[in-house]
Amino acid sequence: MSGVYRYLQRQAHESPVIFYSLAIGFLGPVMVVTVPPIRKRMGWKPADRIPTTFPLPNRPRQPVAGYEDP
Secondary structure (H helix, E strand, O other), X not given: OHHHHHHHHHHHHHOHHXXXXXXXXXXXXXXXXXXXXXXXXXXXXXXXXXXXXXXXXXXXXXXXXXXXXX
């Protein structure tokens, strides 16, 4: 196990771009599994959905008068 640690340490010094891009790439799937339960435990609730239609009033519709073209 110490050989793996030393190899990773050497890679971090010799080619940091590749090392850290791989590290971030491996963290992505781990975060998909771990972050939602943590957020739920902290009391986060999803925002209300944005309405996609305008609510119509609950009354009979009256035609518009007085705005006719001449």
